[in-house]
Amino acid sequence: MAKALKINKNTEQGILEFLRFLLENNKVKGVFTLKKISKDGAVAYSLITNPDELNDAVPFYPLMPVNGGKLLSRFTLKGSAKKPVVAVVKPCELRGFVELIKREQGSLENLFIISFTCGGVYPLKMAVDGTIEKNLSKYWDTVKKGEISADLRSACRGCTEFTPYTADITFDLIGNNDLDKKCVVFLNTKKGEEFAKGMKGEFLNKELDRKELEKLKSKREVEKKKLFDDIEVKEKGIDGLIEIFGKCIGCHGCSKVCPICYCKLCGFESSDFEYRPSNYEADFRKRGGIRVPPRTLFYHLGRLDHISISCVGCGSCEDVCPVDIPISIIFKKVGESVQKMFDYIPGKNVEEDIPLITFKEEEFAEVEE
């Protein structure tokens, strides 16, 4: 039986209480979580060291300003902290971070990870115009009922991986009718148990209720299929791709916010990919006109090639696309099909190698055939 801790506060207060307990008792040096940072209520990831600052923390706020996994990579890239830091991140952010660790872009050392069963997040636009604030009570209602909130990021509406795999501690939100009354925390690892030691509350032997999670998962499966089918119709061969990506302006914002795209300088922005006058002249032997700058579609295919095995479907890319290309669904769809081939779930297990960097002899034989 896994261990659990029941805190006699509502879930929102419960996590703040827990984070405060960790800071005040010197169990951690800092808290990485979402926080309100301005008078107009902008929410951003923050690194908090003073317990008083937790008053403005909003760990479960349904927004992902930046994929937290990408940020944890930045935090640990040049070496871990000397003392533990606790991070509250969404399951897909944690998975993104794990994929980055596999690529030597971060470390779990001295990081204590809290995650939760995630109801999804709203698009950035809705944070800016204040709709999230207005929607909050409705959002939590649907989370309690284990339903899909309307207006979520499309990637979230079709997300079936909303339960964290490798968190030290999991807060139970989905299908939890008692969110407003009590707070149940699952201590998944030894680290989790140690950190929770001394916290006021009741320690129980209890497992995460998978029934409610399975129910939501099947609803999300239906939604995902709809989203994928919708893309498929449009995605017919090269013409279909040109149709979808024709409006791309080449800002590469999608790669910049992607938790998997960690390259300091993307190949598509490097001098290798720059056209010389001779390239243009050579192209003109084949066609009468060349889009400039060139290689609009090629960039997306290249990015798919590079990251689809590790795509966690967080939806950050689509949220920053200035021309509304349904890019997160395309990447998720391609990603899942590639991942299925290798029976791989990105970010599930930090020990598991990325399929494309491991060599299996029988795969070589498959290619021969």
Added chain:
Amino acid sequence: MNESKGAVIPVKSSIKKTIIDLLEKAVDKGVFDAVVIPLRVPAGDSFAYVLVKDKSLLKDAFPLPPVMFIQGAKAVSSVTRLGEGNMKIAAIMRPCEIRTALELAKLGQTNLENMTLISIDCPGVLPTSDFLSDPEKSMKLFDAAVKNWDDKIMRPVCQICDKSSMVSGDLHIGTLGAKKDTFFIISNSQKGNDVMDKLGIALKENIGSWQAKVKNISEEKKKKRNKAHKDLKSKIGGIDNLLDTFSQCINCHNCMRVCPVCFCRLCYFDSDKVKHLSEDYLQRAESKGSIRFLPDTTLFQMGRMMHMSLSCVSCGACEDVCPVSIPVAQIFSMVADETQGLFDYVSGRSLDEPIPLIAYKEEELHEMEDANG
């Protein structure tokens, strides 16, 4: 250059068609080998710059599309950055795009040797998201706005643009102040004169009516611009307001990536220089109780301003791609007017004017001496 003379071109079925006919003629006569011009993409939901060699493609071209998906100087730079090549190329773009091409030439990022830059009177462009919400309707709205030279539906920075007819390329197509069913072609360089000469079009007509109309519009816009900047300054002035203004910024750097002036392959703010030890982050957090992570969001904006405001042409590309709707082009245009004003410099006005911070004047050194006693 005889600046008060130009050509009056009779319009056949439409201005667009007439311009395209002229371009076709120029390609036929070998004046140009290729043309950089916006084409509508197959899905119809965007316009892309295309380097066109096969003149049959020109019939689908839009010399003045309703949107600016990609800033034209980026297209010009992509074609010429690594040398002039053998092709003589004409680029048809908006005045702010031409001005940027000139700035990029000064920064060594374009080679304009074989390039003829042709600008056109610009009524502004629609915000990209407005266009995308209904492309067909947007086309109609834009056409109507062009007729009345009405800027209400355009990008906010277009509404306060006082340089929408600025001639700094080789040739300019002037539609303002022209008699019915005609437009002007104005030459601004020897290269422009040569092109017109080869096309057999004389530059001998009076363009006074265009000049008067342009002066009128740009003075009016200048007033509007100054007022808008003043209002903006009172809203975002001071460090607290500034931090609030950029509080939603998610560090995606989209603004920098679409900025035609920000040409660095690897921005300082994406480099290792801004990647710190976790202990350093924690130390910073401790000094304030908490820090936003990543920190230095506003520093990026200020750094970018420092680097490029002297060359900023207020095209508005940055604001259009901001996922959290920060009025970044309006802010940058305000700062740009002030920094450029300090040096009596106008970005992209002329190739002959060096960018102030890369030109050295001896007396400026004395100014510094004086300032430090």
